[in-house]
Amino acid sequence: MAVQKDRVRFNVGGKIFETTATTLAIAGRESYFGAMFDENWDLQINPAGEHFIDRNPDCFSILLDLLRTGDLYIPPNVPEKLLYREALFYGLMDHVRSAKWGQFDGNRLQPSKSVTGRAPGDGTAIRASSDGGCCVAHGSMVHIYDWMLEEHPPINLDYQRVNDAGWVGPVDPTGLVISTCERLGRGQGGMGLFNSTTGELRYKFNVTHEGVAKSYTAGALSFSDDYKLFSSCKGRSNEYGIGVWDQTTGQQVDFFYEPTGWSLGDADKLQWLNGSNCLLVATLFPRKDNCYISLLDFRSKSMVWSWSDMWSPANSDDRRVRDAIAMEENSSICVVNEFEDLGFMDLRRDSGSVRWSSRSRLMKGKMPDEPCYPKLALHEGQLFSSMNDCISVFCGSDWVLTSRLRRSFGGSICDFSIGGDRLFALHSEENVFDIWQTPPPPILPIGNDREMLFSYKLLIIENYEIKLPSVQNST
Numbered sequence: 001m002a003v004q005k006d007r008v009r010f011n012v013g014g015k016i017f018e019t020t021a022t023t024l025a026i027a028g029r030e031s032y033f034g035a036m037f038d039e040n041w042d043l044q045i046n047p048a049g050e051h052f053i054d055r056n057p058d059c060f061s062i063l064l065d066l067l068r069t070g071d072l073y074i075p076p077n078v079p080e081k082l083l084y085r086e087a088l089f090y091g092l093m094d095h096v097r098s099a100k101w102g103q104f105d106g107n108r109l110q111p112s113k114s115v116t117g118r119a120p121g122d123g124t125a126i127r128a129s130s131d132g133g134c135c136v137a138h139g140s141m142v143h144i145y146d147w148m149l150e151e152h153p154p155i156n157l158d159y160q161r162v163n164d165a166g167w168v169g170p171v172d173p174t175g176l177v178i179s180t181c182e183r184l185g186r187g188q189g190g191m192g193l194f195n196s197t198t199g200e201l202r203y204k205f206n207v208t209h210e211g212v213a214k215s216y217t218a219g220a221l222s223f224s225d226d227y228k229l230f231s232s233c234k235g236r237s238n239e240y241g242i243g244v245w246d247q248t249t250g251q252q253v254d255f256f257y258e259p260t261g262w263s264l265g266d267a268d269k270l271q272w273l274n275g276s277n278c279l280l281v282a283t284l285f286p287r288k289d290n291c292y293i294s295l296l297d298f299r300s301k302s303m304v305w306s307w308s309d310m311w312s313p314a315n316s317d318d319r320r321v322r323d324a325i326a327m328e329e330n331s332s333i334c335v336v337n338e339f340e341d342l343g344f345m346d347l348r349r350d351s352g353s354v355r356w357s358s359r360s361r362l363m364k365g366k367m368p369d370e371p372c373y374p375k376l377a378l379h380e381g382q383l384f385s386s387m388n389d390c391i392s393v394f395c396g397s398d399w400v401l402t403s404r405l406r407r408s409f410g411g412s413i414c415d416f417s418i419g420g421d422r423l424f425a426l427h428s429e430e431n432v433f434d435i436w437q438t439p440p441p442p443i444l445p446i447g448n449d450r451e452m453l454f455s456y457k458l459l460i461i462e463n464y465e466i467k468l469p470s471v472q473n474s475t
Contacts, residue, residue, distance in 0.1 A: 008024065009050045012057040013055060101438055104423075111434055112435050118138060124161070124163070126425075140159045178192055178194060190205060207239050214237060215236075223272065235265075267282060286373075336376055341356050374386050383395070405425070409430065410427025
């Protein structure tokens with residue numbers, strides 16, 4: 001990036017700051033300062049020689065230092081939320097995140113905060129947004145939190161129980177899709193797209209059967225890269241299967257009707273697979289007595305891969321599958337049973353059997369009376385599985401258990417989600433959700449080597465030109 005070394009003066013709230021074009025260019029093209037450069041990254045100098053910004057000067061000083069050094073130091077007299085608001089104004093939130101928290105790594109996650117819910121015991125689901133916020137479904141209410149964990153107006157679904165929620169994505173960062181149960185006799189149910197900031201309903205996703213819009217129960221959700229929305233659907237006529245809608249218009253574009261002997265309308269989990277252009281559909285216990293996992297190809301309207309435990313022995317671990325997730329890079333599907341054993345099925349076989357890995361097991365002894373069913377997530381090459389009050393992390397080609405995350409407050413984990421640079425874990429008993437983040441690496445590695453420590457001390461003394469007596473036996 002070729003930028004000149006021109007000095008720039010800012011008057012921020014009456015306080016003068018001076019920096020260079022090179023420092024400002026670090027903020028990036030999408031930032032407030034990026035607008036001061038032309039297409040060749042040449043700084044457009046203000047004829048007055050000074051840029052006035054009517055914002056907080058203390059926060060400006062912190063953010064300018066962040067651009068200069070890459071480090072973030074927030075003094076005690078500056079509230080963090082105030083700094084975050086200023087960072088949003090200048091378009092520097094990504095710089096703040098990367099300085100405050102390191103690259104997401106399940107083996108280095110540390111608890112950063114716990115948030116208490118409004119109604120203990122009715123947590124349904126938690127979903128992380130791509131920018132590190134989240135939404136939490138409590139019965140028929142959805143509470144929404146931004147990256148600063150400030151709560152927005154909640155969404156009230158008029159006593160319709162929420163089944164799932166999902167963020168639309170880059171096209172509409174504030175768009176939140178919520179699926180609910182049908183209210184018999186009221187003609188209500190299905191899905192809607194809401195503004196997560198205001199709680200306003202933008203439009204409903206209708207299911208049309210034989211030209212007539214139907215009330216239905218919407219279940220699991222999934223989103224594709226070409227802006228399609230998938231949901232399991234269950235109605236009172238023939239609306240059993242997987243519906244497909246255009247996210248931008250809300251119009252139904254397809255429907256995969258449930259084949260005889262299979263249960264798609266009750267699916268617990270949907271996952272769009274970009275590589276194969278197929279949709280994973282998993283219907284699991286206890287929603288159904290038997291487990292059904294399949295891959296649907298909407299282009300050929302066919303089920304291209306399937307598995308069920310219907311023919312497994314009654315005492316088999318295959319009959320205890322609680323969640324499933326596809327891993328395209330490994331051409332496999334991972335499942336987890338009630339004992340937190342991980343199992344793997346080969347997608348290259350027409351009807352694969354489960355290969356169970358006992359090395360993944362954490363549970364020992366008697367199971368608790370009312371355990372939460374385990375959930376799975378795959379993020380940046382690491383596999384995560386919840387069990388009771390902890391989340392296990394698995395890594396490597398053999399998915400070896402490498403660490404686990406555990407908090408004692410709130411009871412068992414009923415759901416968890418990963419988004420942005422955070423992992424959110426929703427506890428069932430007290431309706432508390434925990435936020436886990438990866439701390440940044442240390443600025444300077446400090447070990448037990450005496451010579452290195454002594455050199456580090458000399459470096460500090462040199463930089464500050466401090467004259468001290470000779471050190472006889474430094475440690």
